[in-house]
Amino acid sequence: MKQLSSAQIRQMYLDFFKEKGHRIEPSASLIPVNDPTLLWINSGVATLKKYFDGSIVPENPRITNAQKSIRTNDIENVGKTARHHTMFEMLGNFSIGDYFKKEAVVWAWEFLTSPQWLAFDPEKLFVTVYPEDTEAKRLWIEEVGLPEDHVIELQDNFWDIGVGPSGPCTEIFYDRGEAFNDVAEDDPENFPGGENERYLEIWNLVFSEFNHKPDNTYVPLPNKNIDTGMGLERVVSIIQNAPTNFETDLFMPIIQAVEALSHVKYGDDTLTDTSFKVIADHIRALSFAIGDGALPSNEGRGYVLRRLLRRAVMHGQKLGIKEAFLYKMVPVVGQIMESYYPEVVENQTFIQKVVRTEEERFHETINEGMDILQQVITELKESNQSELEGSIIFKLYDTYGFPVELTEEIVEEAGFTADHVGFEQAMTAQRERARAARSKEKSMGVQSSLLTDITVDSEYVGYETLTQTSELLVLIQDEQLVEGVVTDEAQAIFAKTPFYAEMGGQVADKGVILTADHQLVAEVIDVKRAPNGQHLHQLRVMTPLKVGETYLLQVNLAHHHSVLKNHTATHLLHKALKEVLGEHANQAGSLVTADYLRFDFTHFGQVTSEELAKMERLVEEKIWESIPVVTIETDIDSAKEMGAMALFGEKYGKKVRVVNVGDWSIELCGGNHVTNTEAIGLFKITSESGIGAGVRRIEAVTSQKAYEFFDAEENQLLQIAQIVKSSQLKEVVNKVEQLQQQVKDLQKENEQLLSKLANQQAGDIFKDVKEANGITYITAQVAVKDMNQLRQLADQWKQKELSDVLVLATASGDKVNLLVASNQTAVAKGVKAGDLIKAIAPKVGGGGGGRPDMAQAGGKNPAGIPNALAEAVNWLNQQ
Incomplete structure (x- = not known):
């Protein structure tokens, strides 16, 4: 086997399929474009849906790509396993209705085993096939020459995502040898395709040949397609003889940079190795996602990034790194990937700024989270509980970014168990909420041969002219090709058209279709691009329209x-x-x-x-x-x-x-x-x-x-000028400032008057002191502005030590404010303001609470104030 770098392997793959007539499709942004069904681009085929569902016919039906992808359904497993990643690269070759099984199988074998390419040992390769796909099995045995005991039939080898394209698949496995055995020889999982570390899946070839229909039947596709995916990280781990994906040149430079910062050596301890792996994986995903325009936040993609960053920071802390450090890893990621993905280096300054800002912000919250965890542990001890609830573990994870294993480790060190099942239930509920919030649109459309089979030439001439005489070539009504239309809506393609089709954010042109003598035939209400690139006109037909006739196409100039x-x-x-x-x-x-x-x-x-x-x-x-x-x-x-x-x-x-x-x-x-x-x-x-x-x-x-x-703005300004009695617009600002000052002066004067009134009321109400069970109290309804003025009255009461308990109420419109205050004598006897407010607030249709010495409540029933005050007296008499 050749010794190759990851960059060489990636380029070899693309070069191989380029020689086989494929067009190399550049890696698309991780942020999906016009696809609400995806949070991230999660596979090589995700960016090619438009070709597979027939909405666009590609210039070349043979396509190959190296596509950066993100999957976040297994973030918790990253770092613990050999091959889980958030960001990974998928190498793919695709055929849109061109070659099929034979070429896909033979070429895969040639790339893997040929001395010119990867030069894998054929003896170490195994494949799985769908039991009913006898053609695939025959190809592997007769065309490729694989021994029958290297071809395993698996019922799971059928690719199906619901309604849309589906079909059997064949997977290629590499035998890493007995040294990688992690299950017993007689274990039922000890075979290529089983759950084990020895046989590593490296390539999946999907033969997309059926339409899965809504009635759960499968019918042949108009065009049979090939969709394959080879995991770059896995192939590199084999070629570089790395125990896991992380010991390859895709990750080791990052791990070595973290070693230098932490002064901890990778490979010495399983726990610290996990932290190294998490950091290396997460900073790759962060660098690429931020470079593509995603930013940390509390929702959607931003939530994923924030979660990744906080998880990486916490693992940095476990390695002894207490300051912001992730941003220093961005240049390392850029250098590793620059040969094919220059965008990280190009956007390095911005990516570092975002990562560092987010890191520093998180460091401010880490201590708060640790305080919460320590407080929870103290409460567990005080209440003689033995287990930390899963909901609390989830809150620490979700709100503060604490990795679950870190929370569980701290809790277990303190002598408690952690409710991991409850945590998983909370996580599942969150995932379901996220799925429900996402679009329920189909992830891939069902092919229709009507538009894809239309290959007539149609030329757009709108750059030069907005009026064009042209022959009508195609007419569609009710999803059928027709020769003529009398009325109603229809779709049309002309030999030449001046009408721009909606594209690149620009809306389509509007206009009319006329006869040679300028009689109106139809209105053009929209224009889209057909799968083969022609401009497809959506028409509202007024008089008969016929294929083969020549018409005058006229764009609406004003629009x-x-x-x-x-x-x-x-x-x-x-x-x-x-x-x-x-x-x-x-x-x-x-x-x-x-x-x-x-x-x-x-x-x-x-x-x-x-x-x-x-x-x-x-x-x-x-x-x-x-x-x-x-x-x-x-x-x-x-x-x-x-x-x-x-x-x-x-x-x-x-x-x-x-x-x-x-x-x-x-x-x-x-x-x-x-x-x-x-x-x-x-x-x-x-x-x-x-x-x-x-x-x-x-x-x-x-x-x-x-x-x-x-x-419109000027007219509004003129109206304001009239209101403020200004004869000139330039005086309006000065007039408005004068009015604002007048309002402030009046508000101040009003506050002073209300304060005087409150003081006068205080003088009256504070005289009426009563007693119940050795507790003196004052209850009164007062005419003040709001809760703030009630508190001012309570301050006066407290300073003058007029009674043990004070109960005040005020109403403004349909809003009620209640306040209860208790001095130390009352509190010591069990008369707590918070308890009393809860007893009387329902009388005014509200609720509230507070401290033992001060509590307040709101309500919506002013008529209930006398009842509330009476209830306060009853409550005091019962204490």
Whole structure:
């Protein structure tokens, strides 16, 4: 077997399948694009769903990739096992309706065993197959030459996620030898495919050939597909003869860096080894996820990151590292992965800033969590309990990031047991809540051959003209191809079209379909891209429409030009964001309509009004400068050399369009734009807000809509001027400030009067002291403003030592406030304010509580105040 680095193995895999005619698909962001069913990209096929379900036909049906992925369902096992990871790499080769089982099997064998490639010993390879998949078994034995005792039939070898594509699969295992035996020879799990450490699964080939229908039947797919996945970390562990994935060059540099910081040696102790592994795994996931735009928070993806970071920090503490250290590991991760994933190095400063800020914030809460745990242990001792409840373990884990094993270790050291079952129940409940909160959309759509089989050529000419005479090539109604439509809605494809299809955040064009003599035939209400790239027009048909006829396609100019202005303004805003906030402010989605533009971006923190003003000013300056907007078509490499920014979620072919605004804003974009920035006219940011963990949103308007916004603002200002009796707008601010000062003066005067009134009342009520069972008391309803003034009266009562107990009530509208105070004499005799308030609050329809010497309550029944005061007297008489 060859000695290879992880980078060499990854590249060899891609090179091998490139030689077999596959197109190399770049690794996509860990954050799913337009897929609400996924929290993270969790496999190589996850980014290719659009090809498998037929919504898009790929340029090349053979695809290969190395895809970074995150799975978080087994975080608790990371560090304890040989191969559990949060972030891992999946190497895959895929066929969309092209080659099938024979090629997939033969090529997998060739890559694994050929001296030119990985050169595995064929004797050490075993495969599992689905019992009914006799073709796969035949291929392994007859085409590859595997002995029959190396082919095992397993009923579980059927890939099925519910409704959608499914099919049998075959898994490839590597025999690591007797040294890795962790089960007995006669153990039923001691075979390739069983639960053991000796036979390591390295590759799964899925033969996707059926549609699993909602009625639970399976029918053949229109196009049979191949979906394979090889775990890079596992293959590297075999080639580098590493006991686990963690002793490979993918993790050891991180572990060695942690050794240097902790002065603890890896390999000396199982417990500390677990901490090293957790830290190495988690910082990889954190570095890549933050680099892709996810940020720590209390929900969704951000919650996962916060949990990973806190778990890693706690394991750092177990190694003796008491200060922030994870951020120092980010450059190490970047260096390991740079050959294929340069983004960590490129975003290193920002990633480190986020990690360090989050680490330092967590260090502030660690002591609080430890205090809570020690308090819980003390309570266990005092109450003679022997077990810590699972709900408390979960709270420490969920709120403070304490690893479960750490909590259980501390509790057990103190002589108690931990309710691990209860913890697992709480964890399961949380997972179910998370699943329920996620979209219930299908994870992969069922293929439909109707649109995928349409291969007619259709040319978009909207960059040059907005009016085009063209032949109608395809007409669809009620999901069937038809030759003509009389009325109702239909879908159409023309030989040429000036209508832009919705894409890259830009909405579709609207317009009309006319006859040669300009008679209205249909309205174009929407345009989408068909699987093979044609522009599919959604029509509202007015008069008969026939395939083969020629029509005049006319785009709505007003709508189109408004969209152009907003789209170019979006590019200017994107650049302004980066200049004001920093290069980390990347686009995380956009919407360009005729009425407004919406721009989502990643940012760790708030955006100030001053920063918004700077952005707005920058965009306006570019409009005033009347800069030509130049659009050129080139190849992707040339575009990158020009410094062009790629937009979020976009896939680019061999040829790309570069939109260049005076060499200031340069972006890859297939949308429509103005020819000069002056056409935008006006630009105004109308709102800025947070929409999720580390993602913020700006909405803005341009041109006519901006004018209308300013006009509405001016009208409001004019109304305010009339209200404050100002003849000139420039005097409005001064007038409003004067009014505010008047209000403050009146409020102050009112407070003084209320205080005087309260003092007068106090003089009256404090005279009426009564006695019950040796306890003196005062009860009264007073006319004061709120609870604050009740407390002021209680302070006077306390200073003057007028009685043992004070009970006061006040009403304002339908709101009631009650206050009870007890002095030390009353408390010593068992007359506690908290107990008394609980007894009387129901009389006013409320509740409350407090300390033995002071308690308060609220209610919603002012009519019940006399009853509450009477109940207070009854309660005192019964003590």
